Amino acid sequence: MRKESAAQLVNEYKELMTCPICNSDMDVVELRSIVCKNNHMFDFAKQGYVNMLTRSVKSNYDKALFAARHEIIMKTHLYEPLHKRIMEIIGDDLEKHRKDYPAILDAGSGEGSHLTQIIDESNDSLIGVGVDLSKEGIRMAASKYHQAIWLVADLANIPVKDSTFHVILNILSPANYKEFKRVLSDFGLILKVVPGPNYLKELREAVFGSSEKKTYTNAETVSLFKEEFPMVNIENITYTKRLEQAELRNLMEMSPLSWSIDDRSKEELWNQESFEITIDLDILVGKQR
Ligand SMILES: C[S@@+](CC[C@H](N)C(=O)[O-])C[C@H]1O[C@@H](n2cnc3c(N)ncnc32)[C@H](O)[C@@H]1O
Numbered sequence: 242m243r244k245e246s247a248a249q250l251v252n253e254y255k256e257l258m259t260c261p262i263c264n265s266d267m268d269v270v271e272l273r274s275i276v277c278k279n280n281h282m283f284d285f286a287k288q289g290y291v292n293m294l295t296r297s298v299k300s301n302y303d304k305a306l307f308a309a310r311h312e313i314i315m316k317t318h319l320y321e322p323l324h325k326r327i328m329e330i331i332g333d334d335l336e337k338h339r340k341d342y343p344a345i346l347d348a349g350s351g352e353g354s355h356l357t358q359i360i361d362e363s364n365d366s367l368i369g370v371g372v373d374l375s376k377e378g379i380r381m382a383a384s385k386y387h388q389a390i391w392l393v394a395d396l397a398n399i400p401v402k403d404s405t406f407h408v409i410l411n412i413l414s415p416a417n418y419k420e421f422k423r424v425l426s427d428f429g430l431i432l433k434v435v436p437g438p439n440y441l442k443e444l445r446e447a448v449f450g451s452s453e454k455k456t457y458t459n460a461e462t463v464s465l466f467k468e469e470f471p472m473v474n475i476e477n478i479t480y481t482k483r484l485e486q487a488e489l490r491n492l493m494e495m496s497p498l499s500w501s502i503d504d505r506s507k508e509e510l511w512n513q514e515s516f517e518i519t520i521d522l523d524i525l526v527g528k529q530r
């Protein structure tokens with residue numbers, strides 16, 4: 242049963258977890274719930290995730306968006322070069338700081354495909370934990386991917402202990418550096434992936450036309466990251482891929498960009514038979530020390 246196997250996995254790694262309410266240690270009871278010393282209890286959902294939010298939040302991201310991201314990542318393989326490079330960076334780092342079972346946290350994991358690809362193809366035995374505010378995203382991740390731990394939680398209050406994670410991934414998602422520093426281990430590595438100026442530029446042009454909104458810079462995000470992690474290395478990864486119609490439609494569904502598109506341009510784009518798209522991403526690689 243999915244719920245029980247997920248609970249078993251959490252039980253194995255319960256030392257990583259902390260109560261989001263009182264910060265005490267957590268235990269797994271009857272392969273059903275996670276409970277802390279003060280009896281704060283969080284149940285496993287039947288899909289195998291745990292909702293550890295302490296307040297209710299509304300997410301802009303819905304099921305259709307996550308389903309489209311899943312297709313684009315797992316079937317179109319749009320981010321394959323990114324995954325490969327991330328794996329190399331992690332592999333090189335783990336060689337220097339060998340750990341038995343390094344823990345990797347995907348902060349803002351969405352529907353979990355990036356983390357899964359990276360864990361699956363890595364030569365190291367990694368234990369993955371995916372955290373996202375969106376229940377839809379985490380539910381999808383937990384039902385599809387059984388080798389990682391999936392938690393609905395806020396990056397402002399990540400229910401894991403101090404200094405426990407060797408790697409944090411933060412792909413196209415907001416960051417909380419105070420929390421990231423808290424949970425990273427001594428020689429921990431953080432990889433934040435942010436769009437470069439040409440990321441999805443063809444889609445951006447279709448949405449905003451020639452208006453000024455289409456120019457985008459990540460300078461502010463990069464300088465904030467540098468303030469928090471001065472030992473930073475920035476790598477750019479740029480490539481293009483031609484998408485077939487169904488893939489283009491998924492791309493439109495998966496990107497918050499198309500929330501601002503007008504109906505006419507949307508229809509025009511929707512009916513294109515194929516479409517070339519640019520991926521331009523910066524990988525900000527920081528070290529705890
Ligand atoms: C553009 S999506 C990227 C998701 C995934 N990394 C990917 O690339 O497919 C941004 C994600 O950040 C999540 N997010 C936003 N604010 C968050 C917060 N405070 N805590 C946890 N997740 C958050 C959203 O729910 C959403 O899944």
Ligand SMILES: [Zn+2]
Pocket residue numbers: 260261262263264265277278279280281
């Ligand atoms: Zn508690």
